[in-house]
Amino acid sequence: MNIVVPIKQVPDLVEELEIAASGKDLDREWLKYKINEFDDHALEEALCFKEAHGGQVIAVAIDGEDVDKALYTAAAKGADRVIKITGEVADNSHAHARALANVIGQLDWNMVFIGVQAVDERDGQTGVILAHYLGVPHISVVTEVQQSGGGVEVVKEFGGGIVAKLEVQPPAVFGIQAARQTPRYVPVAKVRRAMRGTELEEMDAGSVDVTAGSEVVRLFKPESKGGAEMIEGSPEEVAAKLAEIIKSKL
Amino acid sequence: MKVFVVAEHMKGQLAETTFELLGKARALAGDGGEVIALLGGHGHKDLAAQLGAADKVIYADHPALEQFNPQAWCKAVTQMLQGRLPGLVLVSYSSQGMDLASGVGTALDVPVLAYATDVQADGGRITVTSQLYGGKIMAESAVNGDSAIVAMLAGVAPADAGRAEGSPAVEEVSLEGLDALQVTFKELVEPEGGDVDITKADVIVSVGRGIQSEENIEMAEALAQKLGGVVAASRPIVDAKWLPKSRQVGKSGLKVKPKLYIALGISGAPEHIEGMKDSETIIAINSDPKAPIFEYAHYGVAEDLFDVVPALTEKL
Ligand SMILES: Cc1cc2nc3c(=O)[nH]c(=O)nc-3n(C[C@H](O)[C@H](O)[C@H](O)COP(=O)(O)OP(=O)(O)OC[C@H]3O[C@@H](n4cnc5c(N)ncnc54)[C@H](O)[C@@H]3O)c2cc1C
Numbered sequence: 001m002n003i004v005v006p007i008k009q010v011p012d013l014v015e016e017l018e019i020a021a022s023g024k025d026l027d028r029e030w031l032k033y034k035i036n037e038f039d040d041h042a043l044e045e046a047l048c049f050k051e052a053h054g055g056q057v058i059a060v061a062i063d064g065e066d067v068d069k070a071l072y073t074a075a076a077k078g079a080d081r082v083i084k085i086t087g088e089v090a091d092n093s094h095a096h097a098r099a100l101a102n103v104i105g106q107l108d109w110n111m112v113f114i115g116v117q118a119v120d121e122r123d124g125q126t127g128v129i130l131a132h133y134l135g136v137p138h139i140s141v142v143t144e145v146q147q148s149g150g151g152v153e154v155v156k157e158f159g160g161g162i163v164a165k166l167e168v169q170p171p172a173v174f175g176i177q178a179a180r181q182t183p184r185y186v187p188v189a190k191v192r193r194a195m196r197g198t199e200l201e202e203m204d205a206g207s208v209d210v211t212a213g214s215e216v217v218r219l220f221k222p223e224s225k226g227g228a229e230m231i232e233g234s235p236e237e238v239a240a241k242l243a244e245i246i247k248s249k250l
Numbered sequence: 251m252k253v254f255v256v257a258e259h260m261k262g263q264l265a266e267t268t269f270e271l272l273g274k275a276r277a278l279a280g281d282g283g284e285v286i287a288l289l290g291g292h293g294h295k296d297l298a299a300q301l302g303a304a305d306k307v308i309y310a311d312h313p314a315l316e317q318f319n320p321q322a323w324c325k326a327v328t329q330m331l332q333g334r335l336p337g338l339v340l341v342s343y344s345s346q347g348m349d350l351a352s353g354v355g356t357a358l359d360v361p362v363l364a365y366a367t368d369v370q371a372d373g374g375r376i377t378v379t380s381q382l383y384g385g386k387i388m389a390e391s392a393v394n395g396d397s398a399i400v401a402m403l404a405g406v407a408p409a410d411a412g413r414a415e416g417s418p419a420v421e422e423v424s425l426e427g428l429d430a431l432q433v434t435f436k437e438l439v440e441p442e443g444g445d446v447d448i449t450k451a452d453v454i455v456s457v458g459r460g461i462q463s464e465e466n467i468e469m470a471e472a473l474a475q476k477l478g479g480v481v482a483a484s485r486p487i488v489d490a491k492w493l494p495k496s497r498q499v500g501k502s503g504l505k506v507k508p509k510l511y512i513a514l515g516i517s518g519a520p521e522h523i524e525g526m527k528d529s530e531t532i533i534a535i536n537s538d539p540k541a542p543i544f545e546y547a548h549y550g551v552a553e554d555l556f557d558v559v560p561a562l563t564e565k566l
Contacts, residue, residue, distance in 0.1 A: 013384045013517065016540060026387070041489075093352075093362075116348065117364075119383045122391065124352035124362035124401075132356040137321040137433050140348040141502070153436070156320075157502045158260065158345045161441030161495050164318065169432040175348065177502070178489045213361025214391040214398070217377070222388055222542065228534060228550030238551050239561035242533065245549055246477065246566065249510055249531045250453070 001110035001147070001170060002056040003046040006100050006126070007074060009033040009065050010118050024216045033065045035073075038115025044179035045145060046113045047078045053147045056080040058107060060203075062089050062099055068200060069191070076186040076194035087205035092212035093126045100126070101133035102206035109171065111152070116140050116175035123212035131173035139166060140175035251371050252337035253279045256327060257289040257301060258346050260318070261438070264300055267342035267404050272303040273411025274402070275340055278371050286334070287418070290326045292316035295420065302414035308334075308421050314428045314435075320349035321433040328357045329425050335360065336396040338369065338376060343401040345502065351401035361393050365520065366402045384519045385542035404501070404524045444496020446480050452509045453479025456499055456526070457487055460515015460536065460555055464492040469559050470514055476566040482506065484516050500525035514555045518543030535559065 011017060011026065012034045018027040046057045058081045059074035061067045071082040089099045104112065112134075114127040131138035143163070144155040151169040157177060158164065231241050253275040258265040268287075275285045287304035289297060292315050298307040308330050314322035327350055331339065335358070341347040343364060355362035367388070368379040376393040378400055448454060455474040457467055467481065474481050481497065488498040499506055501521040511529035516522060518534070518541055526532070527546050534547035535555045544550040551558055 011383065013386060014538070017383055017386050019387070026383075094356075121364055122380050122382060122389055124355060124364050125348060128349060128352035129356045129362075132353065137324075137431070138349065138353065139320050139433065141345045151432075156318075156345065158318075159502055160504060161498070161502070162260070163439045163441075165436040165439065166319065167434045167436055172432065178485075182490050211394070213355075213395070214363060214378070214393045217390045217392050219382075220388050220390070222381075222385065222545055224545065228532075228544045228547035230539075230544070230550045230552060235553065235557040235561045238553060238558055239565045242549070242551070242558075242562050243565035245531075245533070246510065250477070 001053065002058065002108055003049060004058045004060060004104050004107060004109045004112045005039070005043045005046045005074070005079070006112065006114045007039040007043065007059055007061045007070055008036045008096070008115070008118055009067060009070060010036045010120055013119065019219045019221070023218045025219065035070050036115045036118040038117060038176060040183045041179040042113040042115050042176035043074055043077065043079070044181065044183040045176050047184070048180055049145055050078070055110070058083065058109070060085060060100065060103060062096055062205070071200055072194045072198060073186060073191050075198040076190045077184055081201060082198060083201045083203055085205050086202050089205050089208055093121045093123045093129055094210040094212050095208050097126050097129035097133055098208045098210045099205035100130050103203045104134065106203070111145070111170050112173040113145070113176050114173065116142070116177045122216070123214060125175060127173050127175040134171070134173065136171045136173060137168065138173040138175065139168065141177045142174045143178050144180045145174060251279055251283045251374065252286065253283065254286050254288055254331065254337055254339040255304065256339070256341045256347070256350060257287050257297065258342055258344060259291065259294065259297060262294070264297055265342065265344065266409050267344060269303070269409040269412035270405070270407040271340040271342060271402060271412065272301065273409065274369065274407040276303055276411065278338060278369060288327055288330045290315040290323060298420045299417045301418060302416040303412045304418045306419050306421060308423055310423050310425050312425050312428050314431060317435040317438065318346050319431065319433050319435045320353070321431050322428050323350060324353035324357065325428055326425055327354045330423060331358060338371060338397065339399040340369070341399060341401050343403050347401050351399050355399040361395065361398045362401070363391055363393070363398060364401045366400045367406045369400050369402070381520055384517060385523070386540065403520050405527060441495060444494050446496070448480055448482045448497060448499070449504055449506055451480045453477040454482045454506055454508045454510070455479055455512045455514065456482040456484065456516060457514050458484040458516030459486045461487065467492060473512070473559055473563045476563055477510070479510070484522050513543055513547065514559060516543055517541050518546060
């Protein structure tokens with residue numbers, strides 16, 4: 001079975017996020033991006049599936065910051081094809097899903113593995129919306145996909161550690177929460193080699209005739225609800241104060 | 251205003267969040283408004299008796315709805331809403347809700363808003379506040395049109411406001427197209443019991459990605475031992491298999507309410523907060539002074555945990 005893995009770059013939350021002068025977007029000038037961690041898990045689960053059962057893994061990404069590097073990294077990890085989607089695509093889940101559906105519709109595919117969510121998906125999860133545009137079922141919060149009979153068996157997580165096993169006849173879209181194993185790491189040298197030896201294909205996003213259905217009025221930093229009493233000083237001083245607090249609470 | 255609430259249940263029990271949403275729906279509907287609960291299942295009609303905060307319950311029974319089969323449930327909720335909009339639809343941003351909110355919204359071509367912490371409906375104009383970027387940025391959105399599906403985070407509205415006596419009227423509806431599905435529910439698997447039950451502990455020392463390596467968890471163990479507590483973790487630590495699933499705190503892990511919760515190198519993503527925010531005292535140690543965890547902690551230390559934790563263990 002062939003698996004398409006859409007990957008997306010999101011702001012690295014380790015960095016400070018600033019709001020742009022418009023008040024409606026992040027100040028993107030100095031933003032550092034990284035792959036959506038759940039997409040990284042989706043890629044890993046796809047590679048594990050391929051290693052066990054064969055088929056192709058096709059990584060796709062909508063053009064944007066550091067996307068070439070993300071695609072070459074996917075190739076270095078074992079993706080068979082890497083495709084960059086070019087053209088005008090607005091920055092919302094609906095537009096992304098439409099562009100992905102337009103491109104995926106032209107590929108020879110059986111399943112889509114995509115990160116279950118991304119930190120900026122204000123208007124819903126791209127994967128679920130994509131499934132509807134493709135006219136196939138979806139399952140969110142998936143932690144394992146295994147071949148079984150003519151279809152696949154999928155593990156979906158609920159709260160409290162309870163999981164469900166579901167049987168699915170592809171085509172289908174799975175929102176991956178975590179791969180069965182920690183996403184593999186590739187050294188920079190291997191990514192460089194992939195940059196030389198891989199054809200980065202380009203496909204047009206096509207007509208993206210959808211909207212988010214809502215407008216951002218303003219972004220703001222969470223209003224501090226009082227928040228924590230911050231304890232300062234040298235590690236020794238901080239430790240002494242914390243020890244006092246802890247003793248008073250227990 | 252007409253406000254719908256998708257009632258979520260598992261193993262015959264309604265989710266706590268369903269009551270949170272019902273309370274919120276009641277407030278949004280206002281005088282003269284209507285709150286309608288959408289309940290699906292197979293032999294689950296009696297759950298309607300617990301949905302007294304709603305004016306009406308729409309119930310659909312089908313074998314495919316006995317358990318949570320995303321394909322069946324999306325079709326069911328879509329059909330329950332067809333012809334009944336405009337209105338506001340509240341869904342929990344849970345594992346079930348993640349399939350339903352975006353799924354039903356797209357099927358009905360109604361705007362979807364995720365990660366919601368608040369909804370306002372003034373004069374029919376719907377405004378939603380969402381928590382984005384792992385809790386670092388909030389977004390206020392204005393909905394185009396008079397309907398929306400809003401996926402709300404757990405714990406953002408009090409559940410008590412949604413618990414009410416009295417059985418609302420139940421309207422039973424029949425569904426189409428649920429007999430031949432590509433998705434079949436096989437079984438529910440309960441978690442394996444862990445070596446310790448973190449929900450019973452008075453003191454929890456919880457480690458996040460900031461702990462950096464499996465070996466460093468020993469440092470947290472030493473602190474926990476001094477306090478007679480146990481070590482728990484955020485999800486990435488469990489995904490890396492450094493600690494078993496039974497130690498995971500949060501949305502897909504366990505909910506804990508210890509006397510003392512010490513978070514080491516945990517950023518405070520909404521999915522983690524959901525599992526620990528009701529702890530009596532929360533102390534967070536995180537080198538990023540802007541980490542969202544400090545919004546929920548009672549005491550915070552914006553320092554390197556590797557400097558503070560050994561010193562603290564020493565002092566106790
Ligand atoms: C459906 C779903 C369910 C989920 N369920 C859960 C769940 O049950 N539980 C859960 O926890 N997550 C859950 N998540 C994942 C969640 O979204 C976050 O990815 C996760 O909580 C982040 O874990 P973290 O805080 O340990 O890591 P990060 O967000 O990476 O944070 C690490 C923190 O460590 C700090 N740090 C780094 N070095 C140091 C140092 N030397 N000293 C002090 N601080 C340091 C950094 O400043 C940072 O704030 C779920 C996600 C989804 C989509």
